[in-house]
Amino acid sequence: MAANLLTREERDAMLPGLTGWTMVEGRDAIHKSYVFADFVAAFGWMAKVAIVAEKHDHHPEWFNVYKTVEVTLSTHDAGGLTKLDVTLAQEMDRLASG
Amino acid sequence: MAANLLTREERDAMLPGLTGWTMVEGRDAIHKSYVFADFVAAFGWMAKVAIVAEKHDHHPEWFNVYKTVEVTLSTHDAGGLTKLDVTLAQEMDRLASG
Numbered sequence: 001m002a003a004n005l006l007t008r009e010e011r012d013a014m015l016p017g018l019t020g021w022t023m024v025e026g027r028d029a030i031h032k033s034y035v036f037a038d039f040v041a042a043f044g045w046m047a048k049v050a051i052v053a054e055k056h057d058h059h060p061e062w063f064n065v066y067k068t069v070e071v072t073l074s075t076h077d078a079g080g081l082t083k084l085d086v087t088l089a090q091e092m093d094r095l096a097s098g
Numbered sequence: 099m100a101a102n103l104l105t106r107e108e109r110d111a112m113l114p115g116l117t118g119w120t121m122v123e124g125r126d127a128i129h130k131s132y133v134f135a136d137f138v139a140a141f142g143w144m145a146k147v148a149i150v151a152e153k154h155d156h157h158p159e160w161f162n163v164y165k166t167v168e169v170t171l172s173t174h175d176a177g178g179l180t181k182l183d184v185t186l187a188q189e190m191d192r193l194a195s196g
Binding site: 039040043046047050053059060061064065066 | 137138141144145148151152157158159160161162163164
């Protein structure tokens with residue numbers, strides 16, 4: 001699967017469309033905090049994301065405490081953001097709103 | 099459920115029995131890094147722990163990236179370590195070895 005770093009044009013086209021995602025300081029990565037109703041809702045979402053992530057063979061860095069999940073996405077092999085991150089971010093948002 | 103801070107005697111009796119768990123610097127909490135074979139193994143373990151944690155109504159702070167899970171346990175309501183943390187640590191170890 002292609003995992004080239006996003007070009008400047010791709011960044012400008014794709015990243016503004018990711019609601020609530022922000023650039024990580026000092027790193028070519030994006031971050032979002034998700035807050036759910038409770039732990040069951042938070043972990044239920046994580047379980048869905050885990051299956052999608054494994055399917056894409058692209059995994060998040062994520063921290064969970066109770067109903068909050070802090071997610072950082074970057075493509076380690078590429079050394080920064082690729083389309084894989086944009087796709088996973090979109091899937092995460094879709095699963096959180098479903 | 100009782101959630102009193104561990105006494106000095108309880109700490110001395112219980113904490114040394116938790117293999118691989120260490121005290122967190124500057125905080126009354128314990129930490130352990132688990133490394134699994136791959137993401138499926140890591141997240142599969144997290145799913146088992148999640149069910150146990152919810153059953154006990156006591157949840158971990160945990161960070162996952164690929165096959166690694168970093169866990170911190172403390173009882174927020176009590177402001178430090180309680181028997182709930184010892185129990186959850188034991189359950190986590192049991193589920194990791196099963």
